[in-house]
Amino acid sequence: RQVGIFAGAGLHALDHHVARLAEDHANARRLGERLAASPRIVLDLATVQTNIIVFDLTGDAPQAAAIVTRAKERGVLVYAFGPRTIRAVTHLDVSREQCERAAGILVELAERPA
16 A cells, blocks of 8 residues: 555665665675575575575574574574574675674574574
8 A cells, every 4th residue: 555655665776776786685695605604504505696595494403583583682683484494684784794794693593502
């Protein structure tokens, strides 16, 4: 019903932020590469083609909800899609350094004992 609000945001993005999408995609790729290196994170890097990263946790990793909660306490906002699936998104308000920090935190949390 409020499609005009979404359309306005889309138009603003097209007018002002298209050129920097490559930066978001590169940040997502870096984040994905760091996550994929963890033995407790399952991520096919071929799926990281935009600014959205969806990854799974192995059975010996903590549950997704626990990681999301602990990550939020440390300033990293991610979303649990299910008991063992997490989504992360990069965007214009997230720098390369913040993505690198977030990756380190997520790996650390995933590698803690469940």
